[in-house]
Amino acid sequence: MTDTDIDMIGPIDYLVIEFPPDRPPDGSALPLLRDLVERGIVRVLDLAFVRKDVDGSLSGIDIADMGFEGEIDITLFAEAGSGLLDDADRSEAGAALEPGRSAAILVYENTWAAPFAAALRHNGAELVAAGRIPVQSILDSLDAIESESS
Numbered sequence: 001m002t003d004t005d006i007d008m009i010g011p012i013d014y015l016v017i018e019f020p021p022d023r024p025p026d027g028s029a030l031p032l033l034r035d036l037v038e039r040g041i042v043r044v045l046d047l048a049f050v051r052k053d054v055d056g057s058l059s060g061i062d063i064a065d066m067g068f069e070g071e072i073d074i075t076l077f078a079e080a081g082s083g084l085l086d087d088a089d090r091s092e093a094g095a096a097l098e099p100g101r102s103a104a105i106l107v108y109e110n111t112w113a114a115p116f117a118a119a120l121r122h123n124g125a126e127l128v129a130a131g132r133i134p135v136q137s138i139l140d141s142l143d144a145i146e147s148e149s150s
Helices: 003-007 030-038 087-095 111-122 135-149
Strands: 012-019 043-052 058-061 101-109
Touching: 030 043, 043 087, 058 087, 087 101
Parallel strands: none
Antiparallel strands: 012 101, 043 058, 043 101
């Protein structure tokens, strides 16, 4: 990989999204993800679906077998397979799941950030920490602020 190739890479993130047993994924979020891809905001590197059985065993689910409702074009997502997501990653994601539930594992590049990240790297900067604040934490903080001002 050349320096030019590295300049074109944005930060890589992953999500593990758990679905309750009585509400399996219906595909309603996929058009929104496709829109992010088409606008160049993210690039889907890997998308996998897994199920954790009540005995704790983990199995993969092919996206074509998900039984999504309506006319959802899964081509983009069925072809997403960079190789970054391996069996160890699937097992780790499965450990976070409750028995009887399924999950989507999404690995994506934040393509919007590639030029910004490249400029920082060229200046000698490097990322030393990253994180995400859960939405519920933000809502709790806003509620606390509102309660204090009342």
